[in-house]
Structures are given as structure tokens and as C-alpha cells.
Amino acid sequence: MSSLVESAHHFKLRCTEVGLSRETLRAFADHGIDTLSKLAYSCGQPGTPLPQTEFDDFVASLIPAALLGEKGSVKRLLFESQALLLNDLREQVTQPDNKWSTKDVPIVERQKRMEAVKASIPGVVVEGPLEPSHGLLNAACRMEREGQLRYIAPEQCGTRMYEIQNVKAQSKVLSLEEGKLAISEEKGLPEVACGSALLLQEALKRRGVALQFAGVASFLAHERYIQKLFAHMGREPPPGHSRTSVHQLLTADRQVWTKMIQDEVPAKRGADGRHPVDDALVPALQSYEVTVCLLPRAAVESKKRPAPPKRFAQDRDTKTQKGDPSRGGGKGNGKGKRAAWQPSVPEGIRKLGGHAQTPDKKRICGMQSRINHPLTFVCR
Structure with a gap:
């Protein structure tokens, strides 16, 4: 999961920041408490006042030798976990259909996951043009969190550098929540150019990195899909036909994800540890609905433009005869001289x-x- 309350790395970071000792962290781990959401329900009920006696019994069973200061840190962390959990549940209820209203992945969670992604794909430098933007990572994580696929177009798979240099103000959205008007911020992914084959390939690779980051699909399976997709562009077309264009690849990619969404391919990893998207990408590409988008098209013969109309003949006759005064002849019109x-x-x-x-x-x-x-x- 990618939210604050479900991040194990963020939980460890917050325990350290509030001043809990290693022994307390080990005690949490021994009791299976490794996220803020688990801590929120370990003692008391989120949204209701916490009785002091119930908290004292919780600390005594967890860390019997805890000092007063450490008890205060545990109580602070418990209150914070319950508040964040309630806010997370409220956002899921009030904004269920906003496509890009995603919760950002915590910083420490994003760093740890990106390190794991880079280590799992040796030989691929996830930097510069292959480093996905934070917005792309958040969009991919939302798919995994909801368990439902969403199509992310290559134009929306921007780089981190482009995201930094093209910061746009978020638009305000007016909505009605529980009979009251509320103003919320609508997040959108900035679009990048994908007009050439190279730019399109880099955008798809960034999407593959984001899918593995979120746990929706593996980078290698998505890379195999990209190679088969671009293989249509390298084939020699029949006589009188043109090669498969970049626009056709974009159309085919959209059709592939549309078919997977229609087939209800889950975005979450299965019980056997495999990604259902890995097994569905290539079969969707080879389906009739997608193959017809990649067929070479008949070349359009360029029609010759009609010759522009000739200008009016100049008032000069270079073929004048000597002795014809009406044609400008006479003396002085010898060879090598320009006729009057x-x-x-x-x-x-x-x-x-x-x-x-x-x-x-x-x-x-x-x-x-x-x-x-x-x-x-x-x-x-």
C-alpha cells in the first residue's frame, strides 16, 4: 500500500522521530504492529476518546518497563495513527471517482521502493529520461490500492525533471459534501510529447517502472510487451503500403488497456505472487481488436500540384524580324544586343x-x- 497509514517504512520513521527506543520497536514488531493503521486499532476505537486505564493496560502488556516519557510518545503516536486513519477513510468516501485525486506516496516509502525497483532491474538506468514523475508513481499506486486498472496514456508518463520544471497550479473543484459546499484541489498529470518513436518508447518504459513500483506489473513483462508492440513498426510493409506509424502504436496501446479493463483483469498481485497484468498484456496485444490497428495502411500517392498559370507575356518579342517596324525591327537590332x-x-x-x-x-x-x-x- 502507498498511504501513510499503510506504510511500514513510514511507521518506523515516525517511531524514531517521536523518540521510541529500539526495544519498543522490537516489541511492536513481536506483536505484529508495523503500520499506523494496525496501531490505530490496537488500543481504543478511532474517533472515540481513549480511556486512560485501557491505555495503561496496553502499554503494560507491550512494554512493561516503559518510562513516563516513552509512554507519552506511544500515546502521541497512537493519537496520530487514529487521526490519519479517519482522514484516509473520509477521503475514500468523499472522493471515490476522482481519477487523479491520489494520496501522495510518503517520501521514505517512495525512496525505499525506488531503491528496490532499481535493484530488481539491473542493466536499466532509472535516471533522466527513464525516471518517472511522482505524479505517475501516485497514479500507478492508486490502481494497486483500489485493485482496478486505469489507463495511463503515454502522454501522461512524464519524467521527474519535466515535473519539476513545469509546476502548474492545481485547479480548484467545487463539490457538495454532506449538504455543504467544499473546495478541493484536482490533481492532473502534465502531458509530454510522444510524437516520435523514441519519445514514445521512453514514455512506455517510464510507465513500466511505475507499474513495478506500485506492484501492478513487473518491469520485464511490460518491457516484453513494448518490444512486441514496436516490432510491428520494424516490419517491411507490402508493396503499396506504408510502415506502421507512431499514431497506430498509440492507438493499439490504448486498445490493449481497454481490453484488459473490459476483461476485469485485477491490479493486485495474486495469492501465488504473480501479477495478473503480466499474463494479460501480450494476449491482449495479439487480439483481433488490437491487431487491426497495427496493420500497414495503403500508401497515399501524392498528387502533383497543377502548374501555376503562366504570367502574361512580356511586351517584348525576341523573335522580331529586321525591317518590320511594327515588331520593333530595324537598324540597331544586331546580334548580341538586346532588342528595344x-x-x-x-x-x-x-x-x-x-x-x-x-x-x-x-x-x-x-x-x-x-x-x-x-x-x-x-x-x-
């Missing part, structure tokens, strides 16, 4: 003796008038 600019005249008008210039070489039609009235010429 002459406005073009339609052949029909030219045969009738039409000209585009006056005898003093002035245009009869300007550029603007030629656009509006392209057939304005003078025939002589």
Missing part, C-alpha cells in the same frame, strides 16, 4: 496596319489601359 522594348500587336490588327505607338514613339495604350482594354490600337 516594343509593345506587341495582335497579328490580325498588324495586317490591317495597326500600330501600338504614335509616329513620335509614344504609346497609344498605357499599362493600365492595356489591361482594361487590351485591344485598343490604332489602324492607319
Whole structure:
């Protein structure tokens, strides 16, 4: 479990912080008290006043030689355990359906679990791009605590560094609890980019680390699932088809978890110590509903864009003949020299003796008038 009242590491830390001796800790362990939740029900009833005589009998049976100061520390720890337990039960009742309203894993619990995860997967450096965010760890632990699978998209599997650098204010949610309005904070997982195959693979690996951290699935089983998923991307497609895309992998991953949730695969470890999710990942990937999402798709032939319309021909005829005054010919148009600019005249008008210039070489039609009235010429 991941809450404060169910963490054995947090219990030992709190016993040390309130000043209990090693002998008292050993006495707690001998009587099977290793969490705050067990201590809360060991003496008295949570939510009701604790009689002094009942507490004295409890301490006398547990640690007969306890001094007055140590008795006070035990009473303080007992009151704290009952208060935390009541608060934990109240949150489970008032916020049962809030997807990301998870209780954070205690610091000491998170450190111990992460050390155990790193030791169980040698050869994998759980740092940098493979270190999951605390929000991802909390979301995975909630699945184990409730015993129900929830789909965590790769976009929500951020890194710890990204979580530190992109701290967002939590949104406020107004709810009605026991006939009274209450304002609570809604926690959400920040989204990261998964547009490329490398980013998607790293996000899935971080989810595998979080699942083993929470005890929902083993990292090796999830890694085997990732390799089979990406194997579809490396296969040579048939002629006229394109390779499996990253978008298809994302769709298939969502379908895999949807199928496991529909099949009611439990999130808790079984009595034999195996994870049901480990045995369900690959069969779900090989099901028809998921395989159809990974089939190579027909390649779309890129249509050639139509050629842009040709611009209006410039008012220059490079194929003018010498001696034709209407075509800009005459003296001075030798080879190697650029022909003088002459406005073009339609052949029909030219045969009738039409000209585009006056005898003093002035245009009869300007550029603007030629656009509006392209057939304005003078025939002589």
C-alpha cells in the first residue's frame, strides 16, 4: 500500500522521530504492529476518546518497563495513527471517482521502493529520461490500492525533471459534501510529447517502472510487451503500403488497456505472487481488436500540384524580324544586343496596319489601359 497509514517504512520513521527506543520497536514488531493503521486499532476505537486505564493496560502488556516519557510518545503516536486513519477513510468516501485525486506516496516509502525497483532491474538506468514523475508513481499506486486498472496514456508518463520544471497550479473543484459546499484541489498529470518513436518508447518504459513500483506489473513483462508492440513498426510493409506509424502504436496501446479493463483483469498481485497484468498484456496485444490497428495502411500517392498559370507575356518579342517596324525591327537590332522594348500587336490588327505607338514613339495604350482594354490600337 502507498498511504501513510499503510506504510511500514513510514511507521518506523515516525517511531524514531517521536523518540521510541529500539526495544519498543522490537516489541511492536513481536506483536505484529508495523503500520499506523494496525496501531490505530490496537488500543481504543478511532474517533472515540481513549480511556486512560485501557491505555495503561496496553502499554503494560507491550512494554512493561516503559518510562513516563516513552509512554507519552506511544500515546502521541497512537493519537496520530487514529487521526490519519479517519482522514484516509473520509477521503475514500468523499472522493471515490476522482481519477487523479491520489494520496501522495510518503517520501521514505517512495525512496525505499525506488531503491528496490532499481535493484530488481539491473542493466536499466532509472535516471533522466527513464525516471518517472511522482505524479505517475501516485497514479500507478492508486490502481494497486483500489485493485482496478486505469489507463495511463503515454502522454501522461512524464519524467521527474519535466515535473519539476513545469509546476502548474492545481485547479480548484467545487463539490457538495454532506449538504455543504467544499473546495478541493484536482490533481492532473502534465502531458509530454510522444510524437516520435523514441519519445514514445521512453514514455512506455517510464510507465513500466511505475507499474513495478506500485506492484501492478513487473518491469520485464511490460518491457516484453513494448518490444512486441514496436516490432510491428520494424516490419517491411507490402508493396503499396506504408510502415506502421507512431499514431497506430498509440492507438493499439490504448486498445490493449481497454481490453484488459473490459476483461476485469485485477491490479493486485495474486495469492501465488504473480501479477495478473503480466499474463494479460501480450494476449491482449495479439487480439483481433488490437491487431487491426497495427496493420500497414495503403500508401497515399501524392498528387502533383497543377502548374501555376503562366504570367502574361512580356511586351517584348525576341523573335522580331529586321525591317518590320511594327515588331520593333530595324537598324540597331544586331546580334548580341538586346532588342528595344516594343509593345506587341495582335497579328490580325498588324495586317490591317495597326500600330501600338504614335509616329513620335509614344504609346497609344498605357499599362493600365492595356489591361482594361487590351485591344485598343490604332489602324492607319
